[in-house]
Amino acid sequence: MRASLIQVAVEEGESVEKRRRRVADLVRDQAGADLVVLPELWTTGAFAYEEFGPAAEPLQGPTYEVMAKAASDAGVWLHAGSIPERDPDGTLYNTSLVFSPSGEPAAAYRKIHRFGFDKGEAVLMGAGEELVTVRLPSTTLGVATCYDLRFPELFRGLVDAGAETLVVAAGWPERRRAHWTLLARARAVENQAFVLACGTSGTHAGIPQAGHSMVVDPWGEVLAEAGAGEEVLTVEFDPGKVATTREQFPALKDRVLGLAPPRR
Numbered sequence: 001m002r003a004s005l006i007q008v009a010v011e012e013g014e015s016v017e018k019r020r021r022r023v024a025d026l027v028r029d030q031a032g033a034d035l036v037v038l039p040e041l042w043t044t045g046a047f048a049y050e051e052f053g054p055a056a057e058p059l060q061g062p063t064y065e066v067m068a069k070a071a072s073d074a075g076v077w078l079h080a081g082s083i084p085e086r087d088p089d090g091t092l093y094n095t096s097l098v099f100s101p102s103g104e105p106a107a108a109y110r111k112i113h114r115f116g117f118d119k120g121e122a123v124l125m126g127a128g129e130e131l132v133t134v135r136l137p138s139t140t141l142g143v144a145t146c147y148d149l150r151f152p153e154l155f156r157g158l159v160d161a162g163a164e165t166l167v168v169a170a171g172w173p174e175r176r177r178a179h180w181t182l183l184a185r186a187r188a189v190e191n192q193a194f195v196l197a198c199g200t201s202g203t204h205a206g207i208p209q210a211g212h213s214m215v216v217d218p219w220g221e222v223l224a225e226a227g228a229g230e231e232v233l234t235v236e237f238d239p240g241k242v243a244t245t246r247e248q249f250p251a252l253k254d255r256v257l258g259l260a261p262p263r264r
Ligand SMILES: O=C(O)CCC(=O)C(=O)O
Pocket: 046, 114, 115, 145, 146, 147, 148, 150, 171, 172, 173, 176, 179
């Protein structure tokens, strides 16, 4: 399986429309890949809070249209990163879109863990409530977004639902890059799954982005890692390694669920 992670530069000075066209061309350039992955909120930037409302789109809005066409032009499965989605009831969500190689919608995932504590995304957007997996011919994707990476129980839920390749679209800040690389590897090791973690580069809303998108195998080995700038990170991997790792080192079978709390 060949996957290309497009670590998009999100800089002020480039309009949403221009970036959308530019990124669609980058997706089209990946014809021949099986799966292409984009980062979180790459149209606005994950920290450009004042842009979320003005740039919010219905689920099947301009980004959906352009990305569905880019997926079918390239003939690839496309995780098109996330958009600020405006629900018909007015609520905003941080919603990832996945398309099949014919440009059909395969999934939409509303980010469950919103970042910002009592400000930013955490107050501007609603929380998703449903885990999302996507069946590809050679693997099952589990979909997660940025801050979700800190919550191992979400990934266990995805594994329980059959995920073997965990895709994390992010806009992770440079100042916590050490957490990004550590957590991506931890999620791979504990779930014995591939992790495809795609971030942004550049600086927006005053926040330098970490870049360093990564592909990690089920044994925790980093198969490929991007630098700090805009980059297409392409890697070939054998999805069958999930099954062999889980057979050879069957730690997932030793899970103990429903532990009793301490007595006092
Ligand atoms: O958890 C972090 O350190 C970063 C999370 C984040 O930037 C996000 O979810 O948008």
